[in-house]
Amino acid sequence: MKRIIFVFALAFLAQGVSAQSRWGLRTGLNYSLNGIELNQALNSAQGIFEGQTQDDGYHLGLFGRQFLGDQLFASGSLIYGKDMQFITHTVNGLSTNARFDNQFLQLDAGLGIRLLKTARAEGGIHFINAIGNTAYSQTFESPSAGYNLALGVDLWKLSFDLTYYGSLQNHQGDWNGIPLSYERSQLMLSVGAKL
Numbered sequence: 001m002k003r004i005i006f007v008f009a010l011a012f013l014a015q016g017v018s019a020q021s022r023w024g025l026r027t028g029l030n031y032s033l034n035g036i037e038l039n040q041a042l043n044s045a046q047g048i049f050e051g052q053t054q055d056d057g058y059h060l061g062l063f064g065r066q067f068l069g070d071q072l073f074a075s076g077s078l079i080y081g082k083d084m085q086f087i088t089h090t091v092n093g094l095s096t097n098a099r100f101d102n103q104f105l106q107l108d109a110g111l112g113i114r115l116l117k118t119a120r121a122e123g124g125i126h127f128i129n130a131i132g133n134t135a136y137s138q139t140f141e142s143p144s145a146g147y148n149l150a151l152g153v154d155l156w157k158l159s160f161d162l163t164y165y166g167s168l169q170n171h172q173g174d175w176n177g178i179p180l181s182y183e184r185s186q187l188m189l190s191v192g193a194k195l
Contacts, residue, residue: 020068021064021067022064022065022067022194023062023063024192024193025062025192025193025195026060026061026063026077026079026190026191026193027059027060027061027190027191028058028059028188028189028191029057029058029059030057030059030081030083030186030188031056031188032083032084032085032185032186033164056085057081057082058081058082058083059079060080061106063075063076063077071114072111072112073112073120073122074109074110074111075110076109077108078105079106079107080104080106081103081104081105081106082103083102083186084102085099085100085102085184102130103130103131103132104130104131105128105129105131106126106128106129107127107128109124110122110148110150111123111124112150118153118154118155119152120151121150121151121152123149123150124147125145125147126145126146126147126148126165127143128143128146129143129144144167144168146168146184146185148165149166157193157194158194159191159192159194160191161188161189161192162187163190164186164187165184165187165188
């Protein structure tokens with residue numbers, strides 16, 4: 001996994017010499033949406049912009065875009081993130097709440113299209129791997145894969161992105177003898193700076 005991440009990072013650095021490439025740094029906030037589907041995530045996005053939804057963590061990393069013409073582009077990013085997962089397990093009417101602090105590395109790859117001069121839409125896949133010796137990494141299987149859909153706006157050297165990350169699998173594990181399962185999904189609100 002470390003070799004793949006290293007090769008991916010070098011590929012994006014090499015793309016910087018091309019006039020059709022854009023790469024830079026991005027950072028932002030994570031919003032957990034455990035068990036929420038895409039249509040419900042759109043409603044949650046409204047709560048984020050209105051300040052009603054609390055973030056669960058942050059992320060920072062590199063992004064890159066290789067334009068394949070005037071409108072179509074390939075995209076990718078390498079992200080370090082930290083967030084909290086709150087999971088409730090109910091057995092025989094008794095609920096158990098658990099909080100898991102999670103650190104992860106995430107590798108995204110996708111295709112996008114420029115909608116207007118400044119707007120973008122893209123979709124793709126991502127691979128995520130928990131890092132560190134935490135209760136989360138000891139409880140849930142890692143790495144895992146998922147899909148992502150994003151909308152973005154570019155203004156001068158800044159980019160603003162709202163990305164929905166969905167899981168292709170349920171995350172299952174055993175915590176203190178209690179079997180846990182949840183579907184990991186989240187929104188990431190990012191600000192990027194092109195270099």
